[in-house]
Amino acid sequence: MFENLSDKLDRAFKVLKGQGTITEINVAETMKEIRKALLDADVNYKTAKSFTDDVKQKALGANVLTAVSPGQLLTKLMNDELAALMGGTTSELTLTASPTVILIAGLNGAGKTTFTGKLANFLKTQKNKKPLLVADDIYRPAAIDQLEVLGEQIGVPVYTNRESKDPIAIAKEGIAHAKQNGNNIVIIDTAGRLAIDEAMMVEIEQVKAAVNPHEILFVVDSMTGQDAVNTAKVFNDRLDFTGVVLTKLDGDTRGGAALSIKSVVNKPIKFIGTGEKMEAIDVFHPDRMASRILGMGDVVSLVERAQMQFDEKEAAELQKKIRKNKFDFNDFFNQIQQIKKMGNMKDLMGMIPGVGKMMKDVDVPDDAFKGIEAIINSMTPAEKENPDLINPSRRNRISKGSGRDIQEVNRLIKQFEDMRKVMKQMSNPAAMAAMMKRMPR
Known part of the structure; x- marks a missing residue:
């Protein structure tokens, strides 16, 4: 996860190794390397420049303690600023309503249906909820079948209406079904759509208006980098979603989406996908991700994962x-x-x-x-x-x-x-x- 970015940042910090003090010259040289690393990771240019300018200003204004080297100080500043860049604090789902309606949206191939299953499994096993999945993708062949297979795999019911070609009606029927059967979470898996497809964008707006969801999660493939951020902005302008989901973070991702999306769209990343298994989903913690990017590990998440599995x-x-x-x-x-x-x-x-x-x-x-x-x-x-x-x-x-x-x-x-x-x-x-x-x- 973010190996290339981590390597380049590590090399950038070497500029300060052996330096006794922080000066404008050695900080400027380090920030230049860090900005290059961020741009290579497909981070938005304005975001990368603003970020390095902020770190430089704080580094020059900081007092270096005798026991702390300039490199260590800069690492600490970078960790804090990276966490802030990605949202600062953890943003979890609001699940107070019963049923809580969660609408899933995004591009084709982003991994929406798989994430829908993972989220249902997470809410069932970690939050003791009783979710219902609603198969609302009427366009992709086998989309309904895929959701039914996932539902059976995790032991969560799936509402389907194979006769209907009206996603608005199916979504409303699914919520009614949940109320009748005591499901306190409804997760609606919608069809993938391009932001330039006006008819499809109008359709998702109509689904939102009809069901008035408590959460709208925009699912994006993290490997698409800056394109994912640009697409998220267009979707947000139409849907005003409540959070972002980054899938495929276990792949060869450069990190641009994770680092840029909050500053560009001003919506938090709520979940990340870290593999194909149904358990491969994590709540997004900006501070922990910053530590991992800087090569400092993430022991807290490791312990939490272990606790989830060990009775x-x-x-x-x-x-x-x-x-x-x-x-x-x-x-x-x-x-x-x-x-x-x-x-x-x-x-x-x-x-x-x-x-x-x-x-x-x-x-x-x-x-x-x-x-x-x-x-x-x-x-x-x-x-x-x-x-x-x-x-x-x-x-x-x-x-x-x-x-x-x-x-x-x-x-x-x-x-x-x-x-x-x-x-x-x-x-x-x-x-x-x-x-x-x-x-x-």
Whole structure:
């Protein structure tokens, strides 16, 4: 996420490394490099110039503490200004009405239908809401089918009317259906449309007028950069939407849309899409995104994602098993599944401070756990429950069954045993204290 921009900003900061003081000359040189980096990331020119001018003015007016280098000070200023540029504070949905009506709009191919499913799943699992999806795209072939498949996948009902060709009527019917069936959220998935298609723009205005939505979310493909910002401005002039959704942030995006859209449209980014899975959706936090762009990680979001996947009761049971040294391959496999639900592995690693830079040229495939899963799935139930049973002949059988080398099987079992020992030690306060005493000081 934003790797190219992060690299260029890092290089720009090197101008100040080794400098004892901040001067107009070295700050001007750094700001010139930062402005280039922002423009290369497809940030709006006026936004980039205004941003660097503000940072320069604050840097020259700042007092550098003895313990803080000019580079560190500028990083702090950049972090604050980037967060402000992207909205400053987190803007969440207003969900007080029942039902709360959310209208989804955007261009063709921006990922509206997929986001509609993700949002329903998010509101159901994280906000304990009872959403209803309304299939209001009457133009795209299989749009209704796609929404029904997503609804079934996440366990959320979908209202459809395949006989009707009136999106206004379908939207109103969907809201009536929600009221009758106790759904407190209605998410209306509308057809993709071009801003220059007047008939389609009038249609979405009419849908808005008919249902009076509490939230209008404009979905844009973040990989389209400045074009996305320009399109958002046109849509906002017609719809006055309440927030923006940036999809495909896990792709090769330059970051221009995320950095420019708030200043140009003056509407907050509310959600970002970070992958294809239904769980790959995050509330947008400007301060956390600024930290990630500057290579400082995002531990808070990483912890929040983990908390979403790990059940407290399950965690307590697992803790008991660890203390009794009963952690087995079934538990290990379940932990892997929960980690996979947290999102793209490289994205997760990028949330750990310092790791993002280390991993920038490393390819971490989404199926990174494929070999481990194959090995565990080739074990018998008894072997999974009691790893001590796995002798050399069983290891050979597991190797053949999983299609993995015997060395890979041996390595996994060794790593598993080492991990089990460490986990047991960490769960025992007395053992931990003894281990700390033995550590060199």
